[in-house]
Amino acid sequence: ISDGIHFVDLLSWLFGRQPLAVTAATSDPLGRGLDDAAFLSLDYGGVRAIVEASCFSPEPRRDLEILGTAGVLRADLLAKSGRLEVYGHHHERDERGAWQAICGEVREVEIGHEEPLTSELAGFVEACRTGRASPVAADGFDGAAATAVLEAAERSAREGRCIALDFPARQPEARSQSKLRKVPLSRVEIDDEIRHRVIAAVDSGQYILGPECKALEKELAEWIGRKHCVLLANATAGLVLTMDALGIGAGDEVLVPAQTAFPTIEAIFRAGATPVFLDIDESHCLDPAWLEPRITARTKAIVPVHLYGHPCDLDAIGDVARRHGLLVLEDCAQAQGAEWREKRVGGFGVAGVFSFYPSKNLPTLGDGGAVVTDDAGLARKLRMLRDHGRREKFEHEIVGWNLRFGEIQAAATRVLLRRLDASNEGRRRVAARYDEALQGLPLGLPREGKLAKHVYHLYVVRTPERDALQRHLKERGIQTGIHYPVPNHLQPATLGRAGVRSEALPKTEAVCREILTLPCWGAMQDEDVDYVAEAIRSFFAGRS
Secondary structure (H helix, E strand, O other): OHHHHHHHHHHHHHHOOOOOEEEEEEEOOOOOOOOOEEEEEEEOOOOEEEEEEEOOOOOOEEEEEEEOOOOEEEEEOOOOOOEEEEEOOOEEEOOOOOEEEOOOOOEEEEOOOOOOOHHHHHHHHHHHHHOOOEOOEOOHHHHHHHHHHHHHHHHHHHHOOOEEOOOOOOOHHHHHHOOOOOEOOOOOOOOHHHHHHHHHHHHHOOOEOOHHHHHHHHHHHHHHOOOEEEEEOOHHHHHHHHHHHOOOOOOOEEEEEOOOOHHHHHHHHHOOOEEEEEOEOOOOOEOHHHOHHHOOOOEEEEOOEOHHHOOOOHHHHHHHHHHHOOEEEEEOOOOOOOEEOOEEOOOOOOEEEEEOOOOOOOOOOOOOEEEEEOOHHHHHHHHHHHEOOEEEOOEEOOOOOEOOOEHHHHHHHHHHHHOHHHHHHHHHHHHHHHHHHOOOOOOEOOOOOOOEEOOOOOEEEEOOOHHHHHHHHHHOOEOOEOOOOOOHHHOOOOOOOOOOOOOOOHHHHHHHHHEEEEOOOOOOOHHHHHHHHHHHHHHHHOOO
């Protein structure tokens, strides 16, 4: 029964309306007291759907024909080949009852054969039970209507006549929910070129720090404009090892924005140093005005975080660092390809640290990171630290770690690096479309500084109604995120820790209550952007 209900509902969804009339007939050709054959005709006004089913033929069959003014579609719904036949404008049946095209061609469309309607049926039944829409099913309204159609079909077969149907107009909101899209927060596009490179790396038999890693280190250093690149297991390792190699440790203070992913702060703690938290500016990055008032005799470094893909004010940060003799270690985990004064981030401080986490602009298959620098001594020490402190095989100069990068990841990332500029331009296109579609709403949109190039790792908006908007979008199949809901100076792992200063950061704390990340990736389609924007506009329209 649920299969029949769902089948009728799919037809109604396809035509955008419930049928106007139904005609049905059944027969018992074998005289067993069972209806072994059935005929069902649904009239949608200008389009008719006919289903013929039989259990007594040599093989069970269920045929669907959709008749319209433009042509005829015929499908064997039980055929393992999944074959559809599409007929041209003019047609007639031959003596065997088969459709024959008078002009035009008979076109065959091959479709993949999968277990039919498994997830759709499960979602449909749940929608009928709860009365709420499911992203993979129609809603309870359509379920009730489809049930009524089948009840009318039973009556038609019993009484031998056409039964007219009269459905009430449905509410627009209910209809829109039956056409939910699924929009993820981000997506990594994996194609055959990447698969072939990965398979070649697998077949090579060399899986750690081999030729693919060496090639990626060379290519990434050149792309950023640095002399050296050292690949590591992840970006957190890059921050920890770089601070270790630079001698930043116990008793030292590091100036860092509170609004960042916790691993930035974690790395400072792991190095043995103490973070000094700073507030942010309108770009969500470190506010340079907070730097000098918080410099002490113990201050050793500044870690500017290019958050969401927007670069920090590297002019102002560099000026402060030079005046006070401080190191600048750039956290570029979210900003591969971002620019300040037409120079890529990662090229300003003593070193820049990058992440290849799958959601990043430059991802890998798994996790990974890199440090870029012009300092040959720093690069040499990082190479030892990542590989148990060894200079040569079985010769360990210092105590290190096991934080090496893999060949399979490097093979994939090399392909994605070649595409990164185009992918970043795709993200900028998505952001521009959001900007235009969301203008005029009570919603804070991201800003791009005059000297900056934003690569929109995340497209982050602000609203005091953040939680309600997030629920509204989730109900419409749109995934969102919050980056980040708890400021790092208020994290349980930070509060009360020895040496950490307690200071209010008003902008950071306000932002964390209001920010919401919308779906954004380089190959995101305009239709998905428009769907998200329309859902946001509908949210605020309901509050006006």
